[in-house]
Amino acid sequence: MEVSIETTGGLQRRLKIAVAAESFEERINERLKETSQRVKLDGFRPGKVPFKEVRRRFGGSVRQEVAQEMIQSSYMDALQQEELDPAGSPALDVINMDVGADLEFTATFEVFPKFDISDLSQVSIKRPEGVVKNEDLDGMVERLRQERKHFHEVERPADVGDRLTVDFEGTIAGELFEGGEAEGVAFIVGEGQMIEGIDAGVRGMNDGESKQIPVTFPDEYQDEKLQGKEAVFDLTVTKIEAPHLPDLDEKFFSSFGIEEGGEEAFRDQVRENMERDLKVAVGGQVKRQVLDGLSEIHEFQLPQSLVDRESETLRTQMLQQLRIDPSSEKPELPADLFSGEAEKRVRIGLVVNRIVETCDLKVDEDRVRERVDELSKPYDQPEQIVNWYYSNETQLRQIQLSVLEDQVVDHVLEAAKVEVVESDYDDILSGRATAPEPIESNRVDGTEGRTEDSTEEM
Numbered sequence: 001m002e003v004s005i006e007t008t009g010g011l012q013r014r015l016k017i018a019v020a021a022e023s024f025e026e027r028i029n030e031r032l033k034e035t036s037q038r039v040k041l042d043g044f045r046p047g048k049v050p051f052k053e054v055r056r057r058f059g060g061s062v063r064q065e066v067a068q069e070m071i072q073s074s075y076m077d078a079l080q081q082e083e084l085d086p087a088g089s090p091a092l093d094v095i096n097m098d099v100g101a102d103l104e105f106t107a108t109f110e111v112f113p114k115f116d117i118s119d120l121s122q123v124s125i126k127r128p129e130g131v132v133k134n135e136d137l138d139g140m141v142e143r144l145r146q147e148r149k150h151f152h153e154v155e156r157p158a159d160v161g162d163r164l165t166v167d168f169e170g171t172i173a174g175e176l177f178e179g180g181e182a183e184g185v186a187f188i189v190g191e192g193q194m195i196e197g198i199d200a201g202v203r204g205m206n207d208g209e210s211k212q213i214p215v216t217f218p219d220e221y222q223d224e225k226l227q228g229k230e231a232v233f234d235l236t237v238t239k240i241e242a243p244h245l246p247d248l249d250e251k252f253f254s255s256f257g258i259e260e261g262g263e264e265a266f267r268d269q270v271r272e273n274m275e276r277d278l279k280v281a282v283g284g285q286v287k288r289q290v291l292d293g294l295s296e297i298h299e300f301q302l303p304q305s306l307v308d309r310e311s312e313t314l315r316t317q318m319l320q321q322l323r324i325d326p327s328s329e330k331p332e333l334p335a336d337l338f339s340g341e342a343e344k345r346v347r348i349g350l351v352v353n354r355i356v357e358t359c360d361l362k363v364d365e366d367r368v369r370e371r372v373d374e375l376s377k378p379y380d381q382p383e384q385i386v387n388w389y390y391s392n393e394t395q396l397r398q399i400q401l402s403v404l405e406d407q408v409v410d411h412v413l414e415a416a417k418v419e420v421v422e423s424d425y426d427d428i429l430s431g432r433a434t435a436p437e438p439i440e441s442n443r444v445d446g447t448e449g450r451t452e453d454s455t456e457e458m
Contacts, residue, residue: 003078011087011110011303016095017078019070019103028066032058067097075107085112087303110303113350117358120415123293127286128423128433132274136425140270141248148255151241157204158240160190164202165239172231179223180231184238195221198233210236278428285434290409290416294351295344302346310342311335355408363400364407371399 002018036054037047044053071092079086086109095104151163158164163186170180187193189203197215205211213233217226246252253259253266261268315338355361376385389395423433 001074001077003081005082005084008108010301011113013084013109013111015075015078015082015084015090015107017071017074017105017107019074021100021102024066024070024097024103025100027070028059028063031062031066035062063097063099067094067103070103071105078107086110087112088305088309110305112303113300115298115300115350115354117351117354118297120297120412121417122297123290123412123416125286125289125293125413125416125418126421126434127418128282128421128428130278130423130425130428130433132271132278132425136274137267137271139426140274141267144256144270145245145248145252148252149243149245151243154240154242155207156240156242157206158189158202158237159242160203161188161243163188163241163243164237165241166202166235166237168198168233168235170231170233172226172229177226177231180233186239198235201233202235202237205237207237207240210234274425278425281429281431285428285431286413287406287409289434290412291348291352292344293416294412295347298347298351300347300350302343302350306346307339307342310345311338314338314342352405352408355411356404359411361404361407361411363404367403367406368396368400371403372396375399 001020004016006014006016008014032051032054035058036049036051039049039054039058040046041049041053041057044050071094075090075092078084088110090107090109093106093108095106097103154162165184165186167183168181168185170177172180187199189199192199195215195217198213201211201213201215211234213235215231215233217223217229217231219228221227248263248266250262253262256266256269258266258269315333318333318338372386372389373382375389376382379385389399421433427433
């Protein structure tokens with residue numbers, strides 16, 4: 001086998017490979033002989049078809065078949081011989097596969113970039129710290145009650161928080177407009193479920209009362225034809241329902257799986273869940289900053305094939321979020337909508353892999369088991385879920401890769417500049433604790449957080 005390599009630009013390489021005619025024809029003849037033993041043709045006994053007839057009938061298709069096999073195998077051999085690491089599948093082009101001639105073809109592909117790991121002390125991290133306070137717990141209990149509130153009909157004027165059922169007919173310049181008429185529409189007053197004019201106009205109305213309410217559709221209204229238009233709605237209230245929060249009683253606790261221990265046990269479970277959410281939020285925000293930091297301090301050329309593949313993944317995810325079938329006719333989405341994020345993800349992936357290789361990191365199986373136990377904990381029979389993970393190679397591999405990425409994050413944190421930011425539960429969960437500061441800031445002393453710089457101890 002003869003191999004020549006050409007750099008066609010950047011990370012792209014082209015291999016020209018020639019397999020000796022003797023080897024190529026020998027493999028074809030072997031395949032034709034195998035064919036002659038099993039082929040059935042009219043007028044010939046099984047296994048007695050003349051070789052010449054077999055070649056005449058099947059020579060072309062067998063040549064194609066053998067060529068494809070030898071192209072694949074010789075391409076892999078060439079990669080090993082030239083010590084090349086392709087970043088994607090090659091574009092294969094046959095140059096010659098004629099009878100008596102060498103099998104010649106080219107393989108064009110991109111290789112992974114070679115780069116060194118930058119100084120990890122350039123990565124800066126904000127690590128939020130906080131605890132679940134009693135007022136946080138009280139607020140969460142109240143939110144849980146709000147989530148389970150029910151409504152009952154009342155005879156009094158409508159107020160904020162009530163659920164109203166209304167009939168309405170809207171006109172613009174005295175004319176009905178499409179979508180402006182409906183019956184039995186229910187909404188909660190004060191929660192922005194209706195446009196502002198209607199939401200404000202129904203307050204104080206009684207059951208059975210009718211009223212004309214002037215409104216102005218917002219400039220960003222979903223129906224472009226109505227944006228900024230002034231309208232009048234003839235509206236009638238047909239039902240007023242007041243909210244009722246469930247009592248903190250055994251029935252309420254039971255809905256969360258608490259059968260014993262009453263309110264104390266319920267609050268303990270809620271606090272435990274909040275503390276777990278807090279831990280996950282802190283870990284996730286720190287990890288995001290580490291990965292973003294790795295992307296920022298490394299600059300190298302990316303394989304376009306990987307970027308294109310990641311862009312397509314992001315595009316498919318967006319279509320799924322929009323509930324559009326990815327297999328159907330897809331709407332036009334500009335490529336640059338995904339290219340920036342795709343390039344960032346590819347760069348992060350390559351840097352993480354290089355750190356794993358350079359530092360010879362191995363998956364910590366104890367952490368894998370902890371992760372599996374944590375994922376299995378919410379189920380009634382967690383041991384069965386644990387067994388399922390360990391019997392499912394694909395699922396287990398995903399957890400192992402996630403754990404390995406966490407180990408890379410820990411490695412980076414040993415060198416990174418880490419600022420501890422004291423914060424509260426809500427700000428940590430919402431991400432406000434680590435959000436970038438505004439460009440214009442009144443703070444001049446820079447003393448909001450304390451810095452842990454592990455490089456000072458090295």
